Amino acid sequence: RNRYSPDWVPSWTNTNKSDIDCEDGVRSPHYLLLDARRTQDGARVSLKCIDISRHPYEIEIGRYFSSSSLSQDPANHCVPIYDVLQVPTDNNLAIIVMPLLRDATDPYFDTVGEVVDCIQQLFEGLRFMHRHHVAHRDCMQLNILMDGNMFIDPWHASDQYMSEDFKRAARHRTRTHSPPRYYYIDFGISRKYEASNTNPLEEPIFGGDKEVPEFKEDNYRPRNPFPTDVWYLGHAIQETFLYVKCNINFSCFSTQDSPNTYVAVIERTSLYPVSYNVRFFCLSVLAFIDEVSR
Secondary structure: HHHHOOOOOOOOOOOOOOHOOOOOOOOOOOOEEEEEEEOOOOOEEEEEEEEOOOOHHHHHHHHHOOOOOOOOOOOOOEEOOEEEOOOOOOEEEEEEEEEEEEEEOOOOOOOHHHHHHHEEEEEEEEHHHHHHHOOOOOOOOOHHEEEOEOOOOOOOOOOEHHHHHHHHOOOEOOOOOOOOOEOOOOOOOOOHHHHOOOOOOOOOOOOOOOOHHHHHHOOOOOOOOOHHHHHHHHHHHHHHHHHHEEEOOOOOOOOOOOHHHHHHHHHOOEEEEEOOHHHHHHHHHHHHHHHHHH
């Protein structure tokens, strides 16, 4: 983008425009992130600067899931790592090159089927990580993103509501018409274990979600991080779909309800009867969430 050019001159210079109304006037939402284009094919990418001394496993785990043996697995919902660039002036800094993704909850969900597809992908991705002995340890709502498959216009990297040229709202199709793929990001506090270690114990480390029940009970006692991952994801789903992130009325849902109640509500709000597979999936997932959230 023009803003990142060494000879950049703000487009609002000597005009009556405000910087916030200009494409190059919007800053990156996070000081460690920048957007860019890959020169070989023009693909839009995200550049993340990491401190290796603070997050020594992020590159290793990211590259592991991006390896040729795992990257083609459809159950792999870990963000791909295209490249890792070393910062020549600081050996503790590196830049991870990833695809440019966006908030998974924007735009809102419109149908129950769209919600089911999202939840199914997220549980599939978490199971994939766990089967490869990796605990994410921070799979909260903000660390779940999606690709731009449903978007007609490329969105602005620093204001995803707007088109890339900042001339209009970014147009999009529905998730039903063009289903997005959901990804887990940010492996800064993740850990990979040996297959033989069936009960790894780690001292609690608080990620973005501070509500983990067992951490509140005793935040010094070592815990197995894999069940905590399940709680994180269950809580993210609860925050997303039981609150305000969709256009579907889930107000009758309660974490105290039985799984059969969830399925009954889904059937009543669907245009068509829920198939056996979807019924079974919703029953299993929501029962699981209900159980680990107690």
